[in-house]
Amino acid sequence: MDIKIGYNWLQDYLETKATAYQIAEKMSLCGPSFEKVVKDGADYVFEVEVTSNRPDSASVYGIAQEAAAILPRFGIDARLAPQIEKYADLSPESRPLLPLKVNLKKDNFGSRFMALVLDGVKIAKSPKIVQKRLKQAGIRPINNIVDTTNYVMVALGQPMHAFDYDKISTHALSLRESRDGEEIVTLDGFRRVLTSGLVVGEDNGKLIDLCGVMGGKLSEVDQSTKRVLLFVQTYNPVKIRQTTQATALRTEAANLYEKGLDPEKVVSGLQMAASMIKDLTGAKIASEVIDIYKDRPKEKTVKLTYEQVKKVLGVEIPKTEIKRILEALGFKVSLGVLELAARVPTWRLGDIDIPEDLIEEIARIYGYSKIAGRLPSGDLPEDQVDEIFYWIDLVKKSLSDWGLSEVYNYSLTNKELLKACEVREDAVTIMNPLTQDMTVLRTSLLPGLLENTCQNRVAGDLAFFELSKIYLPTKDKLPEEKLTLGIILYGPKFDFFYSKGVITTLFSVLKISDVAFEPISKEYFSSGAAVVAGGESLGEIGRISGQVADKFGLDGKVYWAELDFEKLGRMARRTASFKTIPRYPPVVEDISFLVDNSLPAQKVVTTVENASRLLKKVTIIDIFDGASAKDKRSLTLRLEFQSTKPLKVKDIKPEKSKILAQLVRIGAKIR
Amino acid sequence: MDDELEKLQKKLEAELQKASDNSSLNQIYIRYFGKKGAVNRLLKDAVAKSKDKKSTGQKVNAAKTQMLSTYRNRKQQLLSYEETIDITAPARNIPFGHLHVVTQAIAEIAEIFKEIGFVRKSYREVEKDWYAFEGLNMPAGHPARDEWETFFVTEDVVLTPHTSSGQIREMEKGKLPIRMINIAKCYRRQVDISHIPMFHQFEGMLVDRDVDIGQLKGTLDHFVKRFFGPKRVTRLRPFHFQFTEPSFEVDVTCGNCFGRGCRFCKSGWVELGGAGMIHPNVLKNGGVDLQKYSGFAFGWGVERTVIMRTDIPDIRLLYQNDMRFLEQF
DSSP states (O other): OEEEEEHHHHTTTEEEOOOHHHHHHHHHHHSSEEEEEEEETTEEEEEEEOOTTOGGGSSHHHHHHHHHHHGGGGTOOEEEOOGGGGGOOOOOOSSSOOOOEEEESSTTSEEEEEEEEEESOOOOOOOHHHHHHHHHTTOOOOOHHHHHHHHHHHHHSOOEEEEEGGGOTTSEEEEEEOOTTOEEEBTTSOEEEOOTTOEEEEETTEEEEETTTEEBGGGOOOTTOOEEEEEEEEEOHHHHHHHHHHHOOOOHHHHHHTTOOOTHHHHHHHHHHHHHHHHHHOOEEOSOOEEEEOSOOOOOEEEEEHHHHHHHHSSOOOHHHHHHHHHHTTOEEEEOSSEEEEEOOGGGTTTOOSHHHHHHHHHHHHOGGGSOOOOOOSOOOOOOOOTHHHHHHHHHHHHHHTTOEEOOOOSEEOHHHHHHTTOOOOOOBOSSOSSTTOOEEOSOSHHHHHHHHHHTGGGSSEEEEEEEEEEEOOSSSSOEEEEEEEEEEESTTOOHHHHHHHHHHHHHHTTOOOOEEEEEOOTTEEEEEEEEETTEEEEEEEEEOHHHHHHTTOOSOEEEEEEEHHHHHHHOOSOOOOOOOOSSOOEEEEEEEEEETTSOHHHHHHHHHHHOTTEEEEEEEEEEOOOSSTTEEEEEEEEEEOOSSOOOHHHHHHHHHHHHHHHHHTTOEEO | OHHHHHHHHHHHHHHHHHOOSHHHHHHHHHHHHSTTSHHHHHHHHHHHHOSSHHHHHHHHHHHHHHHHHHHHHHHHHHHTOOOOOOTTSOOOOOOOOBOOHHHHHHHHHHHHHHTTTOEEEOOOSEEEHHHHTGGGTOOTTOGGGGGSOOEEEETTEEEOSSGGGHHHHHHHTOOSSEEEEEEEEEEOSOOBTTBOSEEEEEEEEEEESSOOHHHHHHHHHHHHHHHTOTTOOEEEEEEOOTTEEEEEEEEEEOTTTTTSOOTTTSSSEEEEEEEEEEOHHHHHHTTOOTTTOEEEEEEEEHHHHHHHHHOOSOGGGGGTOOHHHHTTO
């Protein structure tokens, strides 16, 4: 919760000579964070971030309480000035007593409800100082009654509401749960339709209050108001949260109620507000005080051993100092031999439960700067290193070394984009998307990389890769998150065999051998191959179809590869096993021949490899398409014969015959 | 024979002149002075045909010595040749791609924590509400959940808004002590100059016996010294997270003034992230024995640390993937 409070206002409750900057600096070290100090004429305004577990600090008085405990730790004198005791008397001052009732339909609306009526109100503008302080807090001054309720809310952290008593025909505040479809016009002029179960105030069938959030227009305090019904309470935080969630209406008051407030503060709030209204308007208390206070907070004592304090802080604090610190914060402490017992003040019952909560109070006031840092000296975890990170780093580095650049695309995309790329449209859907172009989780890296290419297409040859997750719905609650590698190449420099080269070289880096490429047909490919190793398909590579490319404004050839990175990681190896270096040099010979275009090059190679056992290596060193015969191309193979003995011509000759015979069998014409 | 010798000498000189590299010279050597070279052949021939074998031999050998000298001079000349090239002309492009600046930051962060024994882990991005909120001491309906604007897949499956959703997953594995670092994608419904719907956080967690705030501080100091510079230090300020107690905000000294205060940082400190001692409820939910073990956790945004170091003005640039951005890193 962010609050703004004035430095002069703070000094109503805090007796100190500390400057605004000193206060801001020291408080931030031990308590709520003072984000800004803004000069305001002769005054200053503090912008403070109060954490959601400390609604007791979200007020001028609350900050003063913290400051009284913190500033002296730095040698700065500071004392809490409890002004609220001045407003003790709430007995009625005029007769006859005006009727007043508070009816609660259910008993889970809150722990304390107080109300009284003031008569003889003269509506006017609030005094300058009240207006100034409200403006510093970011609240618009309206009139002396409304301003009083806001002033007390900021001063004490106790929200409240003032009704025009005469506009409530039953002279009673009847709180019940709303019915589905009920309407209320709130003070801001909006007509709101409610769902069922929200706490509302009713008068004779009409709704006069959206409890804990905003008052209703029907009972609004305005220029004509003569009698005011002051209503101060603590609401059940869950009920108020229900209302804010259902109506999407957030107010300062709701913000406080939702966090759970101290019922003891209700009476202080009422006292201060009543007193202020009397001072500002000349009104008199004209009814009995209603105080419905069931479920008084039970006394809570938390025990804490000194050993525990030392264990968490790593430092031993003398028990007398611990006691001093806690008592400055409002705890009542009794010191035992091994442990202490701290009685929790009513305004901290919401956030102090376990010993660790006390330790935090002690530690922050003691000062975190007093705790020296040192590296953890415990045992290291048993080795559970996940190799995948090594492979990720290695692959990313290799690709970028070869000239590709890494991109990061958002995991969120939309169905239209998936459809345009002809990839899987059945995707994990977001119930509450932020924008319409991010409604599902991507099922492929292709759309993102196509967009990257499209966006950069004037930049010449483009080579991008992305290594991250795609998300595939499963029949279980949670989708499959698949780590995937996507590579896209675009530009005159590239062709299919270049992209194939990236893949095969990558496999060499990963020491995965025997990679094969098998034909595959996909909607987004005009030609493609599945990448297969170890009997498994690891991904695919191909040229993106002209239709898909065109949608992205890409009129050149687009090459795409997508690999299942988890599978890659499982097959990759860090070390190779040593193969003996042959003692004798190989005999190398080239042969050229014509084959049908329809015969895959790999088949030729395999045929030749299988023909002779003396062949160590067979490489295609040339493919010539412009051969004399139509539908035929010329292949040149480099044959490496190797043996453990030196090879002579007479050893090679029969092998060559075998090879040539096999080539002829598959339709080759030897040149 | 004198004629023949002279002819051979002239031929050698001519070839030596034509030779433009060491390889040609070596071939000339073999052709002339090798075992089957021209000079040896001439010698054998001349001596065979001559009447005065001794003096013929001597004459040929004298000529050979002279020719060798001519050869060596030429070789010397060629080998000490200095070429003139315009060294300022552009270099050829060696392939050079770019790792994304976020990848580089992640690698650096992982390395820094590896030095002190934090093992890198990863978990789900699409996660059950239990791991993302409820198990972290944020029951359904708790206002603390508002602090993260969360994407929902179903009522109880979310896109995790923070890496803390990995804490209970890790503790559930049952292996102690835990010293882990999780660097992963998180998602929040927020877009502006300093927020994007998908971003990275890194989260460290240590669970062991006798873990205290001093060790947390020491770990954080190690990080800032290695990531920002040896003169940088951290400080802890009180804060609140449901899943830690005590909770802290972590600051690092400003890189410009090192804590003295300047117009960039005002106070001398810059906010870095959050941390805390793991809340007992969270440890319990993870199945950790509270009597024996406790722990701390810390975490913050990767993009934030990148921006702190590179002065990128708008976080959205990071994932627009414009080549003019990517090639800067």
